[in-house]
Amino acid sequence: MASSDNIIYRAGVDYDSRPMVVLCACNLPDPSKVDYDTILRVVLAQLEQFVENDYTVVMFSGGAVYKKNLKALYIVHPSTWPRLILGTMNAVISPKFGSKVHYIDNLSHLARVVPLNQINIPAAVYQHNLKFEDTITLPENQQDHAHRVFGAPLERLMGPNGEKGLPKFIQDCIRNLIENGLYVEGLFRRSPSSAMLKQVRAAYDRGNPVNLTEYDIHISAVLLKLFLRELQEPIFPVDLYSLLQQQKRDEDHKTVAEFIRSEVVSKVTHNNLILMMEVFRLLKLVADRHESNLMTPHNLAVVMTPNMVRHEDVMQEIALSSVGYRDKDALVDGALTLGTVVKVMIENYDDVF
Numbered sequence: 001m002a003s004s005d006n007i008i009y010r011a012g013v014d015y016d017s018r019p020m021v022v023l024c025a026c027n028l029p030d031p032s033k034v035d036y037d038t039i040l041r042v043v044l045a046q047l048e049q050f051v052e053n054d055y056t057v058v059m060f061s062g063g064a065v066y067k068k069n070l071k072a073l074y075i076v077h078p079s080t081w082p083r084l085i086l087g088t089m090n091a092v093i094s095p096k097f098g099s100k101v102h103y104i105d106n107l108s109h110l111a112r113v114v115p116l117n118q119i120n121i122p123a124a125v126y127q128h129n130l131k132f133e134d135t136i137t138l139p140e141n142q143q144d145h146a147h148r149v150f151g152a153p154l155e156r157l158m159g160p161n162g163e164k165g166l167p168k169f170i171q172d173c174i175r176n177l178i179e180n181g182l183y184v185e186g187l188f189r190r191s192p193s194s195a196m197l198k199q200v201r202a203a204y205d206r207g208n209p210v211n212l213t214e215y216d217i218h219i220s221a222v223l224l225k226l227f228l229r230e231l232q233e234p235i236f237p238v239d240l241y242s243l244l245q246q247q248k249r250d251e252d253h254k255t256v257a258e259f260i261r262s263e264v265v266s267k268v269t270h271n272n273l274i275l276m277m278e279v280f281r282l283l284k285l286v287a288d289r290h291e292s293n294l295m296t297p298h299n300l301a302v303v304m305t306p307n308m309v310r311h312e313d314v315m316q317e318i319a320l321s322s323v324g325y326r327d328k329d330a331l332v333d334g335a336l337t338l339g340t341v342v343k344v345m346i347e348n349y350d351d352v353f
Helices: 036-047 080-093 107-111 123-129 154-158 168-180 194-206 217-229 238-246 253-267 270-287 297-307 314-321 338-347
Strands: 008-013 019-024 055-060 070-076 101-104
Touching (some): 070 107, 107 123, 123 194, 154 270, 168 217, 194 217, 238 253, 238 338, 253 338, 270 297, 270 338, 297 338, 314 338
Parallel strands (some): 055 070
Antiparallel strands (some): 008 019
16 A cells, blocks of 8 residues: 555745645555545544644645635646536535635646645656646746755755765665666666656756655766756866876776876865765766676766766867776777776775775
């Protein structure tokens, strides 16, 4: 049976400071397998916590009514059937109840009547919403960039000296990938639905709660790559590129790892180091399972490095991102490329960090 927390849950307050209760019909289990009388008792028990005071209900794709002190019932993406049922109930119960029911066509419409960023919107609702709009538009009074994750400076997300720790978004992605993605073939190489990727990214930037386990695992992987790509300052600072010139073409991996630890890792900022350690820990875990997921350190370096390097000369950026099967195959004018550095860091995580 689906958890009651996925079917009905508290979601902040509306614009009149009334508690919002969210009902998700899309999370209801198969009625042939579960007794809906039991589910109804659970839902009513949850509502008992709110009915002594004014409250608002947001219902995603479904219809159910609990009258006492209900001030507003927003039905999102209503089909003909719930409209028909509620229309009948309005006539039987009271016209006064009918005035509390509001039909919401899409999530942009919902954002105009309740604070959207306080609601954990299920993946199925985002998917259904794409039938009506490509982008969720917030009213001006909700367009606050304080929650923005992508392109935000690490100092804001983590504090000047990392005192806030790893951003929750990064924790979400890494946790989901470790728990559900380590054995998935092509992790970090394959692309998810671009439409759903856009929805999840926007949800994080709005400050919406997001449950990544509801989505394609490749969304977590690509979100992590996008975050690294859009950092205001790349995770490997530009002024470190010149240090790669110090590494000679005949050095072995052990010496390369020592060079990275002493000349590269030791010189990144504290915030970058915290982020780097967690990202490369994840990449090492993925690489350790390459027989299942086909993502060797080389393959991971190929897909990850372009998101970690930034150069005003595009051709130089491409050259820095190149990865050879051997160190000497990935040299530019006799120096190591960043692509090879990334590969060695994955292979020698414990030595580098």
